[in-house]
Amino acid sequence: MKLALLALKNLVRHRLRSLLTTLGVSAGMFLYASVQTMQHSLAVATEAGAADTTLVVYRENRFCPATSRLPEHYLSVIEGIPGVRQAIPIQIAVNNCGASLDVITFRGVPPETLRAYNPEINVVEGTYEDFLNQSDGALVGQHFARRRGLSPGDTFEAVGVNVTVAGIIASDSPQDENVAYVHLPFLQQASRVGLGVVTQFNVKVERAELLQPVAEKIDETFAADQQPTHTRPEKAFFAETAKQMIELISFTRWLGLGAVAAVLGLVANAVLLIVRGRVRETAILQTLGYSRWAIGWMVVIEGGLLGLVGGIIGVLGATAFFHFKSFTLGNEGLTLALSPSLPVTLSGLAVAVTLGLVASLYPAWKATSRPLVQSLNA
Amino acid sequence: MTPFISIQSVTKIFQKGQSLIKPLEDLSLDVPQGEFLSLMGPSGSGKTTLLNLIAGIDRPNSGKIIIDKREVSGLSRAELTRWRARHVGYIFQLYHLVPILSAYENVELPLLLGKLGKAERQERILAALDLVGLADRADHRPAELSGGQEQRVAIARAIVHDPGLLVADEPTGDLDRESADGILKLLGSLADDHGKTIVMVTHDPRAAAAAHRSLHLEKGRFVESPTGHSVSASPSR
Ligand SMILES: Nc1ncnc2c1ncn2[C@@H]1O[C@H](COP(=O)(O)OP(=O)(O)OP(=O)(O)O)[C@@H](O)[C@H]1O
Ligand SMILES: [Mg+2]
Numbered sequence: 352m353k354l355a356l357l358a359l360k361n362l363v364r365h366r367l368r369s370l371l372t373t374l375g376v377s378a379g380m381f382l383y384a385s386v387q388t389m390q391h392s393l394a395v396a397t398e399a400g401a402a403d404t405t406l407v408v409y410r411e412n413r414f415c416p417a418t419s420r421l422p423e424h425y426l427s428v429i430e431g432i433p434g435v436r437q438a439i440p441i442q443i444a445v446n447n448c449g450a451s452l453d454v455i456t457f458r459g460v461p462p463e464t465l466r467a468y469n470p471e472i473n474v475v476e477g478t479y480e481d482f483l484n485q486s487d488g489a490l491v492g493q494h495f496a497r498r499r500g501l502s503p504g505d506t507f508e509a510v511g512v513n514v515t516v517a518g519i520i521a522s523d524s525p526q527d528e529n530v531a532y533v534h535l536p537f538l539q540q541a542s543r544v545g546l547g548v549v550t551q552f553n554v555k556v557e558r559a560e561l562l563q564p565v566a567e568k569i570d571e572t573f574a575a576d577q578q579p580t581h582t583r584p585e586k587a588f589f590a591e592t593a594k595q596m597i598e599l600i601s602f603t604r605w606l607g608l609g610a611v612a613a614v615l616g617l618v619a620n621a622v623l624l625i626v627r628g629r630v631r632e633t634a635i636l637q638t639l640g641y642s643r644w645a646i647g648w649m650v651v652i653e654g655g656l657l658g659l660v661g662g663i664i665g666v667l668g669a670t671a672f673f674h675f676k677s678f679t680l681g682n683e684g685l686t687l688a689l690s691p692s693l694p695v696t697l698s699g700l701a702v703a704v705t706l707g708l709v710a711s712l713y714p715a716w717k718a719t720s721r722p723l724v725q726s727l728n729a
Numbered sequence: 730m731t732p733f734i735s736i737q738s739v740t741k742i743f744q745k746g747q748s749l750i751k752p753l754e755d756l757s758l759d760v761p762q763g764e765f766l767s768l769m770g771p772s773g774s775g776k777t778t779l780l781n782l783i784a785g786i787d788r789p790n791s792g793k794i795i796i797d798k799r800e801v802s803g804l805s806r807a808e809l810t811r812w813r814a815r816h817v818g819y820i821f822q823l824y825h826l827v828p829i830l831s832a833y834e835n836v837e838l839p840l841l842l843g844k845l846g847k848a849e850r851q852e853r854i855l856a857a858l859d860l861v862g863l864a865d866r867a868d869h870r871p872a873e874l875s876g877g878q879e880q881r882v883a884i885a886r887a888i889v890h891d892p893g894l895l896v897a898d899e900p901t902g903d904l905d906r907e908s909a910d911g912i913l914k915l916l917g918s919l920a921d922d923h924g925k926t927i928v929m930v931t932h933d934p935r936a937a938a939a940a941h942r943s944l945h946l947e948k949g950r951f952v953e954s955p956t957g958h959s960v961s962a963s964p965s966r
Binding site: 353354357360361364365631632635636637638639640641642643645723724727 | 781784786787807810811813814815817819821825827829830834838839841842886
């Protein structure tokens with residue numbers, strides 16, 4: 352404890368040097384925490400986002416909501432297939448089909464069907480009734496609402512569509528947090544795809560074992576049609592449409608690793624320089640009776656403190672950044688909200704301290720391994 | 730009466746590349762408790778080496794060093810470190826205060842190793858600073874003190890944990906005459922009034938004259954000093 356205080360004094364009284372090192376550490380940790388936030392958000396989105404008994408019916412060989420077009424009347428056929436519990440037609444309109452940081456997704460659905468099909472949707476502001484009664488009404492996901500600063504009664508325009516916010520919704524499904532649900536006919540007209548055309552059908556089957564046979568049956572049914580279908584379990588659909596996004600985000604792993612290496616090198620270098628500049632001082636302390644352990648501890652504590660302070664600035668900075676900026680990454684109609692999370696913040700701090708401690712192990716050993724008599728003459 | 734410091738046939742060998750240097754060879758010396766002893770001799774004669782052995786900073790290759798009835802030459806490095814923390818005060822020529830710490834904090838350093846509480850530490854530190862006449866400079870950093878004052882702080886640091894043995898390597902070597910006289914007077918009173926045993930290395934005959942006894946080292950052995958000081962084994966007081 353007394354040693355920690357001495358280490359702290361050492362850092363505080365070499366203010367500029369400590370500040371510069373801390374700055375570097377916080378930059379590295381900011382990057383690291385950002386990467387972790389992306390990874391974590393992706394994990395949440397892909398693991399929790401897909402129901403186990405849901406199929407997605409898409410137009411064959413189409414990969415973007417703008418090009419997948421299916422006749423709405425397929426619905427009654429699909430509902431008639433044995434094993435199908437429920438189905439909902441969805442028209443999807445996105446402002447940007449490629450990769451983007453500010454994706455806006457409209458989901459046009461038959462308003463009465465939505466509640467029955469998707470009971471986990473919880474209207475936290477406004478009412479469901481308002482949504483039913485307003486043909487231009489929208490149920491807006493919380494994350495989306497926060498990003499746009501929307502509350503019930505507001506109107507907003509996106510993708511050339513003007514809607515009125517009827518309610519704000521919360522849901523366990525991360526996808527729902529980023530979309531605006533609107534009336535299907537309204538969206539069909541507003542986005543000029545035309546009445547009777549939808550992007551996809553979401554189909555719930557009775558049991559997970561039925562996913563495969565029902566999917567095959569659906570595709571078989573429409574195979575000879577003008578608009579053949581391709582039906583996949585929702586998980587597979589996500590995995591495939593989000594492939595580029597997943598690859599992109601997986602790649603950032605290396606950035607995170609690079610940030611870790613940079614922090615490690617930075618702290619190690621800083622502490623090594625500190626130790627080098629203190630050879631005589633260290634020898635004096637040893638002469639006074641400070642053991643090699645005590646000296647080593649002080650060095651390690653200094654490294655740990657540099658890591659901690661840099662980590663607090665960098666990691667909390669990244670947390671605040673993602674909290675206030677509310678980025679939504681999107682690709683081919685699938686959206687991914689980049690949101691900070693407590694586990695990421697805490698693990699980031701732990702990583703920062705650990706890096707500080709680990710980085711100063713070698714300098715600590717350096718500081719204590721020099722023969723005392725030699726250091727005194729230095 | 731057993732002497733406070735007893736050095737028996739001590740040899741110290743340094744290895745420098747291929748060649749061996751033997752700064753001390755078969756050296757013996759007794760110092761009674763409370764004596765203020767000065768060591769003189771030309772550069773490279775082994776004074777610092779001997780002082781480091783007495784202070785437990787280094788260990789001899791052969792021979793015995795007994796201090797206050799404890800054979801320190803038989804202690805391990807770690808044991809020596811603990812022993813130093815309690816029994817030795819070291820005073821350097823260049824003071825060697827920690828520059829980022831105040832006078833008070835510098836003097837506190839040896840006490841941080843013990844179990845004393847903050848209040849007890851404060852009492853001791855202020856007493857030590859008072860003894861060296863710098864109670865009013867407790868908050869000053871070394872850079873804000875004169876050389877003589879720095880050396881006084883260093884002496885306060887060397888005595889704050891109340892060791893029986895003080896070793897000083899040319900403590901006045903970097904000071905003007907007036908400051909040097911003050912330091913020597915202080916060391917003298919630490920021996921006379923506080924019973925400290927002091928071994929001081931010096932090049933300055935005036936400093937040597939302030940000690941109770943003065944020994945002359947040359948090529949690792951005690952010799953009859955050119956200035957006529959005796960090499961008696963018994964104290965001259
Ligand atoms: N760590 C060491 N390694 C190798 N040789 C050393 C070491 N320390 C001292 N020596 C050698 O031992 C001899 C005695 O050195 P010492 O420092 O004891 O001399 P000194 O009497 O204190 O000299 P000065 O008056 O210049 O301080 C010198 O030749 C010195 O080079
Ligand atoms: Mg010397």
